[in-house]
Amino acid sequence: MANYIRGLDHAVIAVRDLNQAAETFARLGFTLTPKGVHSEWGTANHCIMFGQDYIALQAAEGAGSEAESLRAYTAQHEGLIGIAIGSDNGAAAIESLRRAGLDVPDPASLSRKLETPKGTATLMFSETLLPAEATPGVRSRLVQHITAERERFPEWMAHPNGAFGIAAITAIIDEPAALTASWDKVFGPHSSVLTDTTVTVHTGRGLVFLTPPDDVTQLHPEAELDELPPAPALVALALQVADTGRAAELLARNKVSFSRDSEGTIRIPPSEAHGVFIEMVGG
The missing domain is CATH 3.10.180.10 (2,3-Dihydroxybiphenyl 1,2-Dioxygenase, domain 1)
Incomplete structure (x- = not known):
């Protein structure tokens, strides 16, 4: 720590x-x-x-x-x-x-x-x-x-959608690779890992992704992020849920617009969540 x-x-x-x-x-x-x-x-x-x-x-x-x-x-x-x-x-x-x-x-x-x-x-x-x-x-x-x-x-802490924690937060940054030394100073040596153009910061509890705006859909495929704010900006929140199937059923009952991929990940567009793109992933 x-x-x-x-x-x-x-x-x-x-x-x-x-x-x-x-x-x-x-x-x-x-x-x-x-x-x-x-x-x-x-x-x-x-x-x-x-x-x-x-x-x-x-x-x-x-x-x-x-x-x-x-x-x-x-x-x-x-x-x-x-x-x-x-x-x-x-x-x-x-x-x-x-x-x-x-x-x-x-x-x-x-x-x-x-x-x-x-x-x-x-x-x-x-x-x-x-x-x-x-x-x-x-x-x-x-x-x-x-x-x-x-x-x-x-x-x-009893959420009907089964959410129980933050998995990751995504920020768009123009040149993430140049920032690893700064984030390492806060979270410790080698806590920031560069993969291609994206930096993954291991905070000790939860991840922070730093990615160029043009590459954000590589982290979040099929995300409806056509109107991104100017970088730097926080744009996405990934949450752990106990059962993505149960969460999807609740969202459907409540007439929430969302998509779900073959692995079960739920994607809720910013228009449904006050400007935040939310992913729900199995825990």
């Missing part, structure tokens, strides 16, 4: 209307947590919790620099805006990354208040926005969950 980093902690999907996004992802077969509010940021979210990672649907609802940044993003499009990298010791991780030559700022406190099965709870985090040179092409944060015991309940 390099730099006290455990791997991917969560992916953030920026949306304009949080209620509408919650309805959309419920239709895709996900169970969502109650709405949580970040008073420090002026943002709010619903989360899709898995055993070790999760997805955050996030919208700007108040004042603050984070809210304004989110509004500027969603004024152009919705979709994956960033990733969070997890650590059990955020202070040690920051010092280790600094020794590696990265200018990482001091951590800040963040809270999220929401209703849980055990009553109203305030979840506490320590987080810091990593500098652009740490994970070039992908906006990332380092996060430590201070109150992890309050975040997961069995009913929150």
